Amino acid sequence: MELNKLESLLKKYEEGKTTLAEEKQLQYYFSSAEIPAHLRSYKIIFAYSANEKNRTYPGKPQLASKKGQFFFIGIAASILLAIGIFAWQNDSREELPQYNVGTIEDPHEAYQKTKEALQMMAAVFNAGREDLEYLDEFNKTKNKFIKNQ
Amino acid sequence: MNQNTFISLINPVKDKMYRLALRLLISKESAEDATQEVFLKLWHGNEKIKNYANLEAFAMTVTRNYCLDQLKSKQNSNLKMIHNNYESHERSIHDQLEITDELEQVSQIIKSLPEQQKIIFQLRDIEQYEFEEIAEITKMNETAIRVALSRVRKKIREELLKKHNYGIK
Numbered sequence: 001m002e003l004n005k006l007e008s009l010l011k012k013y014e015e016g017k018t019t020l021a022e023e024k025q026l027q028y029y030f031s032s033a034e035i036p037a038h039l040r041s042y043k044i045i046f047a048y049s050a051n052e053k054n055r056t057y058p059g060k061p062q063l064a065s066k067k068g069q070f071f072f073i074g075i076a077a078s079i080l081l082a083i084g085i086f087a088w089q090n091d092s093r094e095e096l097p098q099y100n101v102g103t104i105e106d107p108h109e110a111y112q113k114t115k116e117a118l119q120m121m122a123a124v125f126n127a128g129r130e131d132l133e134y135l136d137e138f139n140k141t142k143n144k145f146i147k148n149q
Numbered sequence: 150m151n152q153n154t155f156i157s158l159i160n161p162v163k164d165k166m167y168r169l170a171l172r173l174l175i176s177k178e179s180a181e182d183a184t185q186e187v188f189l190k191l192w193h194g195n196e197k198i199k200n201y202a203n204l205e206a207f208a209m210t211v212t213r214n215y216c217l218d219q220l221k222s223k224q225n226s227n228l229k230m231i232h233n234n235y236e237s238h239e240r241s242i243h244d245q246l247e248i249t250d251e252l253e254q255v256s257q258i259i260k261s262l263p264e265q266q267k268i269i270f271q272l273r274d275i276e277q278y279e280f281e282e283i284a285e286i287t288k289m290n291e292t293a294i295r296v297a298l299s300r301v302r303k304k305i306r307e308e309l310l311k312k313h314n315y316g317i318k
Binding site for chain 1: 152155156159160163164166167168171177181184185188189192251252254255256274275276277279294295296297298299302303305306309310313
């Protein structure tokens with residue numbers, strides 16, 4: 001390539017105006033051995049570009065990721081767990097009345113037991129009500145105050 | 150689309166994707182991981198790919214976006230600090246020893262450039278894409294690409310000349 005043409009091409013190159021074909025021409029030119037000393041920097045740049053193009057992806061494209069597999073294992077495990085808990089709860093609901101609730105068949109005995117239970121409850125309520133008597137004290141004081149006004 | 154079709158479509162592009170990832174992420178391991186992640190992204194969304202006339206440009210866009218996201222998230226985490234320390238340490242050793250390999254010098258200069266310029270240099274001067282294709286990949290307009298490219302080319306040469314004295318007339 002003539003030096004004149006080369007210089008103008010390089011100017012175009014630096015301005016980002018060269019076409020791919022022109023850039024290939026430059027690359028070809030600078031890959032030859034004899035380059036004027038003042039253009040040596042271009043030789044390095046073009047050599048670098050050519051060199052970089054030789055890098056290749058070292059692996060093979062894989063379309064199943066490990067992440068994905070664990071994701072599905074996670075979903076499967078949680079579904080199993082949910083089914084397990086559901087089944088266990090159903091189980092215990094069925095078993096409950098068979099051994100835990102004291103069902104009394106004889107009506108008389110049932111009446112006595114119910115009465116006992118209600119009385120026990122009433123006693124507890126009364127004990128609670130006794131404590132409320134202190135509230136009367138408040139009322140007395142309040143009434144006194146209002147009358148004095 | 151089945152897996153084999155997909156792989157045969159992606160095979161011609163995979164090296165370009167890897168090189169772009171390597172340009173942005175610098176470490177080979179991260180670049181490999183990123184490329185693999187992008188394969189998966191493309192594969193899982195492969196129904197969509199049919200709509201894209203140009204799979205290559207689309208794959209490159211996804212790679213670019215993925216790498217930029219990676220860089221952003223690295224910047225936000227503490228890892229970046231460690232990475233930075235490591236990098237600057239490495240650089241200072243390089244400075245002391247003075248890099249003798251001229252190609253390595255170019256690579257160091259490019260490392261110091263902003264991401265956008267790295268991408269454009271990679272796509273044009275290494276992968277030799279047409280400006281139209283670069284515009285499609287980067288979603289920039291052609292004028293902006295030319296301006297950025299011109300800046301990169303001048304910058305690399307300037308820096309090279311600073312390190313050596315050849316070129317002085």
